Amino acid sequence: MVDDKQGRDKQADDEKQRQRKRELEEARNRTDEAEPVRDNPGEQLGDLDDALGTHDYPATTEELVETYGDYEIETQGGRKPLSEVLAPTDDQTYGSADDVRSRIQGLIHR
Structure with missing residues (x-):
């Protein structure tokens, strides 16, 4: 291709077309992916957020599960009770609601 303005414009246009095709292909490939979980803990934790x-x-994990174990939490795999979300956690002690929220966030984003 000739190295002049018209040739460079053609190359730029061709690259834009290739980029659009790549973006469309990526979008098609993502249609099977699960929706991302929202980053706002209050939205994911629902009523549990206020209770915490x-x-x-x-408070310990055991105490929280005993008190709030039936509260539903939005996870990547759907809604699950707090008792199920905290099941893989050893009995830990949390110093604040933020500590509990952080632990829950870490577990539901695995």
Whole structure:
């Protein structure tokens, strides 16, 4: 191809077309992916978020499961009770609601 303005414009246009095709292909490949879980813990934790905020700390995993185990949490795999989300956790002690929220976030984003 000739190295002039018209040739460079043609190359740029061709590259834009290739980029659009790549983006469309990537979008098609992502249609089977699960929806990402929202980053706002309050949205994911629902009523549990408020309950954790009013709980007395320090609190253990066992105590939280006993008190709030039936609360539903939005996870990547659908809604699950807190007891199921915290099941893989050893009995830990949390100093605040933020500590509990962080632990839950870490577990549901695995």
